[in-house]
Amino acid sequence: MATQLIERYRPSNGTDGSCFKADWCERCERQRRWYEDNEEPCQIELATEMYDVDEPEYPKEWHYAADGNPVCSAFVPDGEEIHDRCPKTIDLFPAAEGA
Template sequence: MPQAIYPAPLAAMLVASAGKKYRPSNGTEGEIFISHWCFACQRDKALREDRDVFECDDNERCDIVGNTMCYDVDAEQYPKEWQIGDDGQPCCTAFVPAGDPIPSPRCEHTLDMFAEAP
């Protein structure tokens, strides 16, 4: 898991905001977040391996970073994956450590036939 980017006292103040969308306050904070999360994520080969995004297959690029720059944090299209974590630190809930397989998406409308009974 990537390291924390906020000092502990600031993160402690943000614990109450857990689950809310995160937007870096400036370009420097954005670069720090991206270098800690996106550069270490299996979902984005373009950032991880410094490749041209147009040379990557669709399954080798992540649109989250671009969408955070295109939409206002209050817009419905702003990625919900960038949020304040339970510890008050900004995080990306779509993060997959580089080298790990990307989990297959599961349809939320399909019943799980193999789940344990309540």
């Protein structure tokens, strides 16, 4: 079985980038935290501005979906909890009490 490569998405111009960010970034909890709570900005959006799409550091989260439309696979709807891993995964090493 052949492995299908995911084509990373890079906006073709400023308007394309603005539309993508309006659809994804401006409705994402990651960015809301930055804009409203002054927490750390979304590293994905920052990396897309720092690296070329062919560089290994360019975020794999910005890519084309099977339908050909660009998506951000790290999108978290505004107001929902951000999980850095699956919330159903059990902790193998729970935090020590009193630490």
